[in-house]
Amino acid sequence: MFAARKLLGLVGVLLMTAALTLEPGPAGAEEVTFTSDGTRLNGTVFAPPGTGHRRPGLVLVSVSGWLPREELHKMVAPFVEAGVVTFVYEKRTAGYSATQRSYSQLADDALAAVRLLRARPDVDPDRVGLWGISEGGWVAPLVAARSPEVGFVVLLAASGVQPARQTAWHLDNLLRHDGVSGPLALNGVRLAEGLGQFPEAAFDPAPALTRVRQPVFAVWGADDHTVPPAESMAVVRNALEQGGNHDYTMRVVSSATHPLARGTTWIVPEFYDLVTAWLKSPKAAGRSDAPPSQERTSLPVEPHTWYESAWAQGGALLLMAVLFSAYLGAGLVGRRRRRRAAAARGPERDPGMRRTARLLAVCGLLAPLGLVCYVVALLLTQSTGAVGGVVVPYLALRGVVLLAVAAMAFVAAAWWRARRHITRAERVRLGLLLGGGAVLLPWAAYWGLLFG
Secondary structure, three states: OHHHHHHHHHHHHHHHHHHOEOOOOOOOEEEEEEEEOOEEEEEEEEOOOOOOOOEEEEEEEOOOOOOOHHHHHHHHHHHHHOOOEEEEEOOOOOOOOOOOOOHHHHHHHHHHHHHHHHOOOOEEEEEEEEEEEOOHHHHHHHHHHHOOOOOOEEEEOOOOOOHHHHHHHHHHHHHHHOOOOOOHHHHHHHHHHHOOOOOOOOOOOHHHHHOOOOOEEEEEEOOOOOOOHHHHHHHHHHHHHHOOOOOEEEEEEOOOOOOOEEOOEEOOHHHHHHHHHHHHOHHHHOOEOOOOOOOOOOOOOOOOOHHHOHHHHHHHHHHHHHHHHHHHHHHHHOHHHHHHHHHHOOHHHOHHHHHHHHHHHHHHHHHHHHHHHHHHHHHHHHHHOOOOOOHHHHHHHHHHHHHHHHHHHHHHHHHHHOOOOOOHHHHHHHHHHHHHHHHHHHHHHHOOOOOO
16 A cells, blocks of 8 residues: 555656745755765765865755755755755665665765765765755654754644655544544554555654754754644653753744745745854754744554454455455356246345345445545555645545445345345355355444545
């Protein structure tokens, strides 16, 4: 499931960057290569025109997935114009994929990039820092906690909660925007994590933050619905304070979404102004805004009961598929025999009952398939940053489930009325069918498809 999530994520990032306004990339580009953990990585260093003085340096730790380096170039242009030597490098492919990634390994890559920038003659090695955006906000503190070579940390739209928890909160926001409530988002992420399709799902950013001793500048958008901004601010602040680091600045930008976007502009100009002022005089510019309002608190994703586990949910899907398919398969095998005996049959051969039974079997097979397709559609919506368009497929999915429930009630009542006339073979077939329905009912209730 989450393999699809990350493949769609790449498409989503491309679509999102195409739709947002970004300034052209800066001049003064120098292509470089460096090695991290035996992997060769490519990057670009952007240096402002020389003045004879060493400049501060900044390494960009980018968002989830693979954003084209050309788009990253555009993002750093304001910093280069402000006199900051900025390094943008391409994310690794070895060890970073849809179902595999290590934030510790990504931190090693970022530290290697810091060392490359520190070695440049036009860079002040004591003023080389990291800029972590979104997923990079989980990685950058790891680097700073490991090495004093990092001079400062800038966090943009960093999540203070675990990746699985953040994703569930975001998906739930998308659903609620279209009037869909219920446990679908949380349970979907829980299942994906249980299936091992969500790498680094339980990563906790707080321990690394408690070990960060460098100055920290963190910014969130007040209207961020991708990461919980108020919770994240609290986690970052509390972790730094717990570790004894009081040298931090936290700002909130009004009317900005994720990652600090407003309208068609991705990363509003205020962000660059705030960070540039802080880099020139961190102590003088330091301040912390009040946290933004956050309508709902994110929820933990860990399974709480046996039926929420991946094996229980997978077993339910498999059992439904077997039982409903067995009913339809047995019906196809015995169709010719039933036609010859149809004239002698009683109420159990009522055509309405047979059609309703087949309807139940078909809906019982379509419901799980529809849920998978719906979750993939949600993930695509999340990846592109779009909000909306999720209610129609949800209503269609609920309609299939409710139709199956109604058909199940009709078949059960008809079987009871005709119980004296139904053959043993027919009892077995109907038993398989209603057995699948008995699994479908609690499964649909767990996913919020019966009520809500």
